[in-house]
Amino acid sequence: MFKKIRWLRHSIQIAFSLFLLYIGWRFYQFVSFFEQAGRQFVSRPPSVEGFLPISALMAFKLWLTTGVFDSVHPAGLAIFIAVLLVSWLxxxxxxxxxxxxxxLSEGLGLLGQKIFGSNITLPRWLDKPLMAVKYLVLGFFLKVIVLDMPVAAISAFLHAPYNKIADVKMLKFFLSPSPFTVKVLLILMLLSLIIRHFWCRYLCPYGALLGLLSLASPFKITREENYCVGCRACTRNCPNHLKVDQMRRVYSPECTACLNCIDSCPVPEALRVTSTAKRLYLKPPHYIILLWGTFLAVILLAKLTGHWETSIPLEEYARLIPLSDMFSH
Incomplete structure (x- = not known):
């Protein structure tokens, strides 16, 4: 019944990525207005703050400890909260x-399949240690920011000139990368072609955080043993190499709920998204609507409560953006 789930997911991914490219273009126009004479003014899209996760983590700690919602990059904090809530639920x-x-990572993996015929699956003795890298990187950020960094230092950083135009610095990082950055990005892209989800599986600290949080999720992929025919299609189609056919409920932090397992199962009732007590069953369309609905609801709430637009006046952007190359950590 749900054999089109992965195609629907890919369509949603592509549509959202195109939207983000449009946002990026508008932000580029906004920055160019302050750097190049004669440019037409375009308002700054707050959504670009979603690409500042470190700043958002600091703002999240400040919000939890003091109740102060960051006014410099409020959209970044709102998006961060939305992502955490979605991953928990x-x-x-x-x-x-x-x-x-x-x-992007998944697209490169699929392209690699087309080019090379298949992706490489690393042996367990190498796969497991490499998977630990993203958790080590996450641990570093959590120690430095959550445990060690005083609230006063966080507040000072959030209101410093560097952080105020951190999104501008990020834009310039991608528009004018150094030779070393280009080499690193090319290596990561090549590895992602060969090894599916290389960045996500081994290096992404954001994904590591969400994976740990997802362990507390009330919903899990559940295998109904009475209906399972043992075909192992679910395991073969799991992009994260989980042995779904051997699990009653998928508790792994590596499960991204892509629903490929459900999509590939020949028996509609054998794999489901169910609540912890199996009292609630979400059909894939309901799961998708609730996931996206929750994400968008948090953003809408942030807009309605005045926690979306930055408090930085245009006059300050006019002063800081032309000097952006002078600011560093």
Whole structure:
């Protein structure tokens, strides 16, 4: 019944990625207005703050400890909260249904399949240690920011000139990368062609955080043993190499709830998205609507409550953007 799930997911991923490219173009126009004479003014799209996760993590700690919602990059904090909420409620679905980096990583893996015939699956003795890297990187950020960094230092950083135009710095990083950056990006792209989800599986600290949070999710992929015919289609089609056919409920932090397993199952009742007590069963369309609905609802709430637009006046952007190359960590 749901054999079109992965095609629907890919369509959603592509549509959202195109939207983000449009947002990026508008932000480029906004920055250019302050750098190049004669440019037409375009308002700054707050959504670009979603690409500042470190700043958002700092703002999240500040919000939890003081109740102060960051006014410099409020959209970044709102998006961060939306991502955390989605991952807690609906597994690590953000990674496979929303995240643009996840979309790019998956697209490179599929392209690699077309070019080379298949992707390489690393042996367990190498795969497991490499998977630990993203958790080590996450641990580093959590220690430095959550445990060690005083609230006063966080507040000072959030209001510093560097952070105020961190999105501008990010834009310039991608528009004018150094030779070393280009080499690193090319290596990551090549590895993603050969090894499916290389970045997401081994290096992404954001995904590691969401994976750990998803363990507490009330919803899990559940295998109904009475209906399972043992064909192993679910395991063969799992992009994260989980042995779904051997599990009653998928508790792994590597499960991104892409629903490929459900999509490939020949028996409609054998695999389901169910609540912890199996009292609630979500059909794939309902799961998708709830996941995206939750994500968008948090953003809408942020807009309605005045926690979306930055408090930085245009006059300050006019002063800081031309000097952006002077600011560093």
């Amino acid at each position: 609906f597994k690590k679905g953000f990674c496979s249904w929303i995240c643009p980096i996840g979309t």
